[in-house]
Amino acid sequence: FKRLEAIGLSQYMPVVGIPRGRPHQAFYVGVSVPDVDEVQALEVFGPMWVANRHWVHELRGRVAGVVAEAAAGVVRKLGLAGARIGIEGPFMPVEAFDVLRRELPEAAFADATDLLARLRAVKTAREVNLLRQVHERAAEAIHATLKAARPGETSRQVEARLELEMAGRGLHRIFTFAGIGPSFNRFPSHRTWDPGRIMNVDTVAELEGYLSDLSRMASMGEPPVLALELFQGCLQVQRRVRDAIGPGVACREVHRLGWEAIRANRWGELGNFIAHGLGLVSNELPVFNAETDGLLEPGMVISIEAEYRHPEVGHVKLEDTVVVTPTGCEGLGDFGREWCVVAL
Known part of the structure; x- marks a missing residue:
């Protein structure tokens, strides 16, 4: 059920x-x-x-x-x-x-919704291990799906393959966005993935009730130079935010630094930054915005989203998930986060 x-x-x-x-x-x-x-x-x-x-x-x-x-x-x-x-x-x-x-x-x-949400915000060692597993398996499934793609496949075919790859790793796929550039529409469709086009795969999977949340980029053959430039911007945002995360850091400061890094790119007006908690529920505590009073604690799990939407190439997005540690943070499911080039 x-x-x-x-x-x-x-x-x-x-x-x-x-x-x-x-x-x-x-x-x-x-x-x-x-x-x-x-x-x-x-x-x-x-x-x-x-x-x-x-x-x-x-x-x-x-x-x-x-x-x-x-x-x-x-x-x-x-x-x-x-x-x-x-x-x-x-x-x-x-x-x-x-x-x-x-x-x-x-x-x-x-x-008691808010009370229980606060209790869920800091994960136990067992929960962190499950979240690590679901992210590692999901990252492997995404990478295998993209590498197996062929020119002319539809985004629905990519979605179907990803579901099989996840099932083979013991995961239940919750949803998948699979957008082919230059369109911003990421709902899987009959649109074909042709040479030179980029694809953004953004998906959530579940293992024993715990969720992964990852977004990866690929291109059919070599990507447009502009797409790589935007992707480098996403990487810079991720590095800036990850470097800042640690116990006692204000959630509003993470939000501020993320947006600051987005706007540092020359395409900043086309960018967006989101951070949110993750666990049994997507978008749970901690909350990141300009008004929140929350502070990070070890055991909190955070999804970090950096993205740019450019009309010439499409939706470029990198979403990683990290767990707050006593000294900073640890990436969960970082495998395959580099740009994936599908051989023609």
Whole structure:
């Protein structure tokens, strides 16, 4: 169900609950019915850290509501029926929330989305290792896909090959942009990749719930000189930002330096800079803009995007991901970040 959550008129929705200060009482509510048996899934995907598990064995109504009702029952057994309960509002269906309020009338509900986002911002060593793996495999898949391309292929064919390369490395492709210059439209299409044209591949993949986010450049044969000049500008931005990243650095300063480096190029008015956090969710904390008060901490994972859109050659972009370390930062999935020339 990682790819399709809809079931009938509802959606698949497991629940995790963690009593404050009592992580040993954390509980999980899932589904164990024929054809949707999470108990069997655990045998395949490995152990779960939550030992207190509860299973819905009969789906009498809409899935999200039935699971929410079971979760409310667990809350009552824990003696927390009148507690203040934090939920992730943007990710909880209305039908599930209505059931929780009905079953726990004395509870006070609050949106804990920001709190949980802050907890996700700093990754554990295990999470960093998974993020390293997904980026390394994704980088290899992109490189193999580009090297195997042939003149006249469409960007949809490139997208399809990339999906196979990712699947062969144990990844699930979330989405892919594959833009052929000089067009700025990066949605995979029937547009053909002809000699002298550049291609930007920007893709997100997933491994055990953790995401990669990389963008790479290639050309069918030798690239236009202008495209290489723009790419050098992207490399300079990446170097400038990476050199600045480290514990205690203000996120707004990273944002400022990125834009300063973009504008240092003679094509600065055509450039764009974005930095964002990455993990279980794309574009999670930390946030980078001119107003943010955030500071970098070891274990934060950051996607750095440097790009230029020039009407003569197209969209030139380099996106890397780094993890903040005690002394600076480490690149995740840096393989193949140089310009790739596809042999004719």
